[in-house]
Amino acid sequence: MSDNGNAQRLWPAIARRERQRREAAGQLVTLARQAGAGLVGGTLALHVLSGLAPVTFMVGVGVALQHLAAGGDLGAAGRWLGLALGAFVVQQGLAPLLLLLSKEIARRVDRYCLTRFMTFALLDAPLPVMERPDVADRLTYVDEIFEQWTFTPGAATEGGIALAGRYTQLAGAVAVLAWTAGWWPALIAAVVALVVRRGRSEAFFHWGRLNREFTPYQRQTAYVRELATSTRAAKDIRTLGLIGWVEERYAAEAGGLHERLWYWRRRLYGGPFVIYTVLAVAGAAAALVAIARVADGGPPGSAAVGATAMAVQALALCARFGIVFQESDIKMVFGRGAWEALLEIDDIARGATGEPSRTRAVAGPAPAAGPVRAGVRFEGVRFAYRPDRPVIDGLDLELRAGTSTAIVGVNGAGKTTMVKLLAGLYRPDAGTVRVDGTDLRDLDPAAWTRAIAVTFQDFVRYEASLRDNVAMSAIGHRNDSAGILAELARVGLEDLAASLPDGLETPLTRALPGGRELSGGQWQRLALARSLFAVRHGASVLVLDEPTSQLDARGEAEFFDRFLDLTEGLTSVVISHRFSSVRRADRIVVLDGGRVSEAGGHDELVAAGGTYASMFAVQARRFATEAGPAGGKEMQL
Numbered sequence: 318m319s320d321n322g323n324a325q326r327l328w329p330a331i332a333r334r335e336r337q338r339r340e341a342a343g344q345l346v347t348l349a350r351q352a353g354a355g356l357v358g359g360t361l362a363l364h365v366l367s368g369l370a371p372v373t374f375m376v377g378v379g380v381a382l383q384h385l386a387a388g389g390d391l392g393a394a395g396r397w398l399g400l401a402l403g404a405f406v407v408q409q410g411l412a413p414l415l416l417l418l419s420k421e422i423a424r425r426v427d428r429y430c431l432t433r434f435m436t437f438a439l440l441d442a443p444l445p446v447m448e449r450p451d452v453a454d455r456l457t458y459v460d461e462i463f464e465q466w467t468f469t470p471g472a473a474t475e476g477g478i479a480l481a482g483r484y485t486q487l488a489g490a491v492a493v494l495a496w497t498a499g500w501w502p503a504l505i506a507a508v509v510a511l512v513v514r515r516g517r518s519e520a521f522f523h524w525g526r527l528n529r530e531f532t533p534y535q536r537q538t539a540y541v542r543e544l545a546t547s548t549r550a551a552k553d554i555r556t557l558g559l560i561g562w563v564e565e566r567y568a569a570e571a572g573g574l575h576e577r578l579w580y581w582r583r584r585l586y587g588g589p590f591v592i593y594t595v596l597a598v599a600g601a602a603a604a605l606v607a608i609a610r611v612a613d614g615g616p617p618g619s620a621a622v623g624a625t626a627m628a629v630q631a632l633a634l635c636a637r638f639g640i641v642f643q644e645s646d647i648k649m650v651f652g653r654g655a656w657e658a659l660l661e662i663d664d665i666a667r668g669a670t671g672e673p674s675r676t677r678a679v680a681g682p683a684p685a686a687g688p689v690r691a692g693v694r695f696e697g698v699r700f701a702y703r704p705d706r707p708v709i710d711g712l713d714l715e716l717r718a719g720t721s722t723a724i725v726g727v728n729g730a731g732k733t734t735m736v737k738l739l740a741g742l743y744r745p746d747a748g749t750v751r752v753d754g755t756d757l758r759d760l761d762p763a764a765w766t767r768a769i770a771v772t773f774q775d776f777v778r779y780e781a782s783l784r785d786n787v788a789m790s791a792i793g794h795r796n797d798s799a800g801i802l803a804e805l806a807r808v809g810l811e812d813l814a815a816s817l818p819d820g821l822e823t824p825l826t827r828a829l830p831g832g833r834e835l836s837g838g839q840w841q842r843l844a845l846a847r848s849l850f851a852v853r854h855g856a857s858v859l860v861l862d863e864p865t866s867q868l869d870a871r872g873e874a875e876f877f878d879r880f881l882d883l884t885e886g887l888t889s890v891v892i893s894h895r896f897s898s899v900r901r902a903d904r905i906v907v908l909d910g911g912r913v914s915e916a917g918g919h920d921e922l923v924a925a926g927g928t929y930a931s932m933f934a935v936q937a938r939r940f941a942t943e944a945g946p947a948g949g950k951e952m953q954l
């Protein structure tokens with residue numbers, strides 16, 4: 318590559334880097350605003366004061382020594398020493414005060430970032446955007462940063478503000494050099510300090526940007542380590558004899574990560590470190606020579622010695638400017654990552670949706686949702702996760718108000734996706750979902766959320782009290798203890814609250830004091846109670862996705878017995894691979910290839926001899942074989 322070519326590549330790189338620096342500074346200013354002008358202004362002023370303190374101390378001691386060495390004015394020497402002592406006391410006193418103020422700034426900024434993060438996750442981001450791998454990766458990154466709570470955006474802001482002290486100190490030291498040794502040493506020291514600082518911080522800044530790219534590898538390593546050390550997977554790892562596999566995998570993951578880290582550490586810090594150290598030493602030597610010349614050419618005596626001593630100390634302060642500032646650089650470089658990730662998430666979401674769309678209203682008192690009067694219709698609905706592979710493809714389906722519909726179909730037929738479309742979590746790529754004739758898109762999302770109660774097959778087990786776990790579906794009614802107990806009883810958990818140490822207030826996790834864990838089947842019943850609680854408080858559409866998958870035979874039979882009671886008066890949809898759970902529905906629909914292939918009552922579909930009939934026959938035969946002549950409740954198939 319010719320010199321010309323190098324220059325052509327160099328200038329755009331420098332311009333890009335300058336733009337990044339400006340953006341970074343702009344981000345810090347934006348974040349600092351969230352902490353309040355008074356707090357930030359006051360803290361900045363105190364940092365300036367703390368930067369002046371060591372310079373004042375140096376001057377105070379230097380001038381006092383000049384007076385003492387000259388055997389002259391003891392009073393003047395005392396006053397200068399007093400000034401030095403005052404500066405020392407101020408510096409000592411400022412340290413804890415600045416720590417407190419900085420923590421308050423960080424707390425306010427982090428609170429703002431967290432609110433913004435949660436608003437995005439809970440309100441602004443449609444589900445498909447959140448599920449995008451690039452968004453999910455950034456969300457995890459931000460989440461991890463706030464879990465560790467060390468290098469947060471608040472810490473970055475606090476670090477940026479603390480730079481004021483360092484720059485004040487440099488300016489003061491340069492001024493002392495100019496005063497005591499003239500402009501040349503001052504100029505040399507200032508230029509070298511700024512260049513070395515820029516060079517070293519540049520490498521560090523670059524490292525910070527790269528650090529985010531290491532995150533997936535760090536996550537992978539942490540995952541394997543967690544597999545080995547947590548109780549979560551201990552059962553599997555022991556019974557499957559995977560201990561050797563986990564060890565090998567950890568060695569491979571950790572080795573790969575460290576190789577990467579060291580490659581970049583050598584590249585970023587190795588060469589620049591040598592160059593900037595040589596520059597710093599050469600600069601200090603040149604400034605020292607200039608100071609010596611000035612001292613040599615000046616009048617002999619104690620005043621000159623005092624001035625030279627101050628100049629050398631000031632030069633030492635300038636030289637220290639080239640180091641990485643623990644209180645600023647590390648926080649700024651690593652802390653900004655989470656904020657950048659949040660901005661990127663915003664950009665991606667805006668790019669995907671045009672503008673942030675609110676999927677839910679903020680929790681609070683809400684009017685009751687009106688019942689669905691005519692029903693819900695899927696009209697020619699198409700939906701694809703990947704553009705060329707529709708999961709729902711021309712779906713026409715009517716869910717008549719006040720009736721129950723069962724959806725069956727093989728794994729991956731699109732049943733859960735259909736439920737997500739019904740719940741308004743996804744929007745159809747083509748076609749329409751209509752509620753009482755109105756396009757779901759035109760309904761108030763918050764009102765529809767209150768009108769529909771969904772139990773997903775991967776329902777959430779909240780690490781919260783039994784009360785909250787049930788009331789989560791209509792949280793404004795969490796004090797309705799009678800309602801909570803009634804719904805628990807309807808799903809066969811009538812004794813649960815009484816059996817727990819703190820009744821409804823017992824946390825359902827062993828991670829909290831006094832907490833208890835439930836069995837898989839109990840959790841599933843509880844998830845069902847959660848949806849029924851929503852119905853109690855106004856929801857009129859009930860969707861149950863695999864409601865009996867974790868229930869034992871008796872639980873499943875109970876569900877079958879109670880099906881009519883649970884769904885009475887509601888527009889209900891039940892998805893299940895267990896035919897005993899679906900056959901009481903008013904209408905059974907077979908989903909195949911993303912559309913309805915068969916529909917009708919149980920007897921009708923069996924008589925038709927199609928897919929439903931053959932699936933039913935296979936299951937009935939299996940249950941009959943497993944249950945033996947004594948049958949049991951599964952024989953109700």
Ligand SMILES: Nc1ncnc2c1ncn2[C@@H]1O[C@H](COP(=O)(O)OP(=O)(O)OP(=O)(O)O)[C@@H](O)[C@H]1O
Pocket residue numbers: 448702708726727728729730731732733734735
């Ligand atoms: N979030 C997602 N991103 C990408 N693809 C998805 C996503 N969710 C589901 N899919 C794919 O869409 C298809 C339909 O999935 P869906 O969960 O709707 O099927 P299902 O009929 O409910 O299956 P099952 O009976 O196993 O629960 C599957 O091929 C699945 O891999």
